[in-house]
Amino acid sequence: xxxxxxxxxxxxxxxxxxxxxxxxxxxxxxxxxxxxxxxxxxxxxxxxxxxxxxxxxxxxxxxxxxxxxxxxxxxxxxxxxxxxxxxxxxxxxxxxxxxxxxxxxxxxxxxxxxxxxxxxx
Numbered sequence: 001x002x003x004x005x006x007x008x009x010x011x012x013x014x015x016x017x018x019x020x021x022x023x024x025x026x027x028x029x030x031x032x033x034x035x036x037x038x039x040x041x042x043x044x045x046x047x048x049x050x051x052x053x054x055x056x057x058x059x060x061x062x063x064x065x066x067x068x069x070x071x072x073x074x075x076x077x078x079x080x081x082x083x084x085x086x087x088x089x090x091x092x093x094x095x096x097x098x099x100x101x102x103x104x105x106x107x108x109x110x111x112x113x114x115x116x117x118x119x120x121x
Contacts, residue, residue, distance in 0.1 A: 005035040005053070005089075008104055012097060016089070019070040019077065028068070028079070031086050040105040041090075049091040049098035054082070061087070 006013040013032055020029045041050035061082050070077040075094035080087050091097050 003037055003104075004033070005037055005051075006033045008037055009097070009100060012089075012091075015072060016070070016077065016079075019072060023068070023070065025068065027084060028081075028086060035086060035089075037104065040101050047093045047098070049094055049101040051089045051091065051101060052087065053089065054085070054087040056088075 013035075017029050017032045020026075020032065035053045037051055037053065038055055039052045041048050041052070043050075061080060064083045066081050066084075068079045068081065070079065072094075075097075076090070076092040078090035078092075080090065091101070
């Protein structure tokens with residue numbers, strides 16, 4: 001699956017753009033409508049709805065990585081940037097978005113905790 005954030009989650013697109021604009025991150029505001037959804041986080045935490053807009057690295061993002069914490073009215077958003085490009089939208093404690101993310105990426109429903117315990121196949 002690879003669709004634009006604005007098509008898949010228009011409310012999130014608007015919310016991110018507003019929060020970035022309020023933080024004077026105008027270069028990032030311009031990126032939001034063009035973000036392509038690549039995958040979601042499979043950590044298994046029931047409060048996580050993190051989305052990747054670039055392939056997840058095998059290790060750390062590297063020296064040109066920075067994070068920007070945003071303050072939505074509920075939950076937490078943290079944007080991971082590499083060379084000032086949004087590569088990940090960490091979405092925490094937002095059940096309204098989590099349910100939509102799980103619908104967008106149903107193939108990733110295996111919980112990593114189950115994989116570590118050896119109970120998943």
